[in-house]
Amino acid sequence: MSVRRLESMLPFLSRDLAIDLGTAGTRIHVRGRGIMLNEPSLVAVDPDTGQIVAFGAEATKTTGMVTVRPVRNGVIVEPDAARRMLRHFVHKVHGHPFARPRMTIAVPGGITSIERKVALEAAYEAQARQITFMEQPLAAALGAGLELADPIAAIVVDVGRGTTDVAAVSMGRAVAVRSMRTGGEAMDSAIKLEVRRAYGVVIDDRTAESLKQQLGVACEPLAGCRMEVSGAHPRHGAPMYATVSAECVYEAIDPAVRAIVEAVREVIESCSPEIAADVARRGLLLTGGGARLSGLPRRLRRDLGIPVARVDTPEHTVALGLGLWAARN
Structure with a gap:
């Protein structure tokens, strides 16, 4: 087979990847196959040589090594370690050695242009052919079962390990957003x-x-x-x-919980009366690993006076939403 013929086939050999690169863990959704990777966002470093010796789940099993989190507060803080970790994870789920996949990656609502550039470089280092960023609240909304084209607004609260994103979602966009680097x-x-x-x-x-x-x-x-x-x-x-x-x-933990409650209150107060009325009727969806904190739905219902529901698998919601988005675009 000629090189030109092989190059023309590579897009069809690759699978679209949706990546939730989180502070606590990384999840990769492979188009047509579901979530194929769910590992800690960790690297193990040899303290004597400074060399990275393991990634993800393997990094938790090493002895005598220093573990490093390349992602903090939802953004990359150790670029070299993050690039190598992401490339390792992508290689685990993407079998073809030559094809370069399209990647959809979740980012916090308050990400800066510099932080976005670092994420872009990490994805290209992981052999991405095309990269799309999607804000976490929109991905969480889609993964939680909301249709982005639905005219009835709802609030999504994605409580991660490093960040909490609150968004009022209506007609495919976040009409009001509050992002906090706490979780x-x-x-x-x-x-x-x-x-x-x-x-x-x-x-x-x-x-x-x-x-x-x-x-x-x-x-x-x-x-x-x-x-x-x-x-x-x-x-x-x-x-x-x-x-x-x-x-x-x-x-x-109560100060962090109160901060989440106040963030939701601020988002509701910044909405138009029509959207606020939708939210009062439809309520709030809790996603993210932090949503598993006992009593959090009850606290939000009590303090805000609106319906609150926690999705069944909150840790997977963003990755599932990214996968749905990638499959439609």
Whole structure:
């Protein structure tokens, strides 16, 4: 087969990829096949040589290595590591060695031109033939089952690990948007600080995440519930233990929850009366991994007085929406 003939066939050999490159994890939806990759957005680095030795799930299994998150607050902060990680992930799901796929990539609502350029370079490094960016709230809306051409407006709240995007969606566009660089990661950091303040113990990110999952509630603390954790002394690093109360976790995460509530309130108040009336009737859709925080739908219903529904698989909503969009365009 001639080179020219092979080049003409490459677009047909490739599959469109929809990529949710998140702070916590990366999900890749392959056209016609669904979500084919769901791995942590992590790279493992050898502390002696500085070389990257593993990506994603494999990075969590390495010993003696330093793990790095190339994506923070929904944007790339370690460009070289992010490029190599994305290329590795794309290679895992895209079988043909020569074909260059089209890619649709989710970006936060408040992304800057510089951050967008870094994402563009990472995608081209991963052998993209064509790149389309889609704002996360619109992708989440589509993945949650909303038709973008629907004239009846709804609000989508996508609570990720690094960012929370709130958007009123109507007729295929976000008519009002509020993007915050706060999410599950900010809650974990607040838990770490509060545990240190209240118990004098330094805990790691994984322990903070476990406390949030086991004791974290958006509405009110679980009375009498406690969890024993291990950590270190803040000065000399000796092992220490503490029995952390649900009240402590609630105090830590409540400011982030209130910020989400206020962001939704601001979006509603910035809408026209007609769209605000639609939202009051249709309500709010919760997506993103942070939407799993216990009691968050109830807190939003209580404080805002509108219907709230959490999608069945909130972590996958953006990737599914991107896949639907790519398939239609």
